[in-house]
Amino acid sequence: MGDALRALVDAVGVEVRSGTAIHADDDQWTLALEPAGTHSWVATRYRPVWVRRGDTDELVAAGGAALIERHTTMTVGTARQQHGPPKTVPSSTFPYEALSAYTGIVVGSATFGPLAAEVLALPPVATTLPAGHPSPDVVLALQHLGELDSGRWHGVQQDALAQLVVTTVLHDNAPPLLQDNSLARVLDRVFDTEHRYTTAELLEGVRMSERTLERRCAEATGCTPAQLGRWFRSLEVRTALARGDRPAEVATRFGFATTSSMWRALRRVRAPEIGRGRRD
Template identity: 70%
Template sequence: MGDALRALIDAVGLEVGPGEEIRSDDDRWTIDLDPDGTHAWVATRHRPIWLHRDDTLVFIEAGGAALVEQHPTTSIGSDPERHGPPRTAPSYDFPHEALFAETGVVVGSATLGPLAAEVLALPSIATTQPAGFASADVVLALRHVGHLDGGRWHGVQQDALARLVVTTVLHDNPPPSLRDNSLARVLDRLFDPAGGHSTADLLDGVGMSPRTLERRCAETTGCTPAQLGRWFRSLGVRRALTRGDRPAEVAARFGFSTTASMRRALQRVRAPETDLPRRF
């Protein structure tokens, strides 16, 4: 599933902004989230936090993380009640006092491409799973943050750690098309950007008949393997068109002879269904 998930994330497009640790001299605080991207990401190392979005309240255990769709009433806090914003002194009598202001809560922004709702089908608040437990990858990422020159994040390391937190949340909330684990190896191959896999290639070493593959795909996605393959191959085309690339250039880039043939191909695309029962 890892390769298929990576292929879907790459097809959608993901940009992750670096995180910034919240500092507060007060034990109780609330901060409103106003991310630059489509989502805010939140991770906490030492303490549990509460996340509010509209009328929804979500508890995030220490060592957990969340990816939250942008909304004007989103906030995180030290407890369920709303308090004032984090406050720190302009200076401290002793250097070690500044350490007590570190909350271990890191906040950043993330931007998913316009096809994210169709491809990833994330809830408005996605958290690491299982809920209420620490995530090993988040814990390791935040621990490494603390080892970078007294807590400062730098360049490539900063970007990589932030992306690790976000992709961990995405991994723990797989899109509907990836929820049948018996199809994992097949979908790894079907969603390979290199493409060109026959049914025999898809089933090599899987121990599944073509008929069973058709049935499992229909139960999980509402599509046949061929329809899933066409849908995946359409994502790059549609993403380019959505961002405003010239249709003629997009058609040539993706191997279509004309823009008309590209349009006809896109009209035949069927997206997987997102509301079918989960299958594990």
């Protein structure tokens, strides 16, 4: 299902910002996360941490990561109870940072496009899975971070490691419409950006009839494969409109003869039934 998930994430759009490594000399602390994007992310290498969003809190295992939907109250800390912010002992000795403890905890932000809730259906707090276990990709990312100039992040490495952490969480919290493994190969093809498959091509190498495909697809997504294809192809168009681009320019950019024909096509779009319960 990797191709389908990648296609959906690309269609939604996400910009991941590099993280800040937390240093602390005290053992108990709570750090307020700044709402710089649509989400904040947290990754921890050595110890479990608590992340909080409003009244919701989750324990993130050592070697794990979390993606937290923007909220007025977002924190990460060493305990479920609230403490003061992390502190380091002042010193005039060079190098200054060598005297403060690198916690192995990194925080950053991610900004998803306007259709993220419809497409990805992430919970308010998404963590790497299975809960309570380290994620190999997160461990490797944080290990590499620790090897970069005493924990400092630089350029391309910074962007790549931050992106790896966020995409790992997305992989472990794939949209519900991708969770029927019997449809994996079909949906990889439905969400192919370079080729439109016929029904016969969708079924190539898949052990099911056209009727069974229609039934399983409807059970998993509420849509037929053709409806899913129309929905997927509408995402870039609707994202541009949601961001305020002029409809006439959007219609031209995506190959519609007129603005009216674009609106008619969009009215035919049926979104899959993938919403999860959400908490504010």
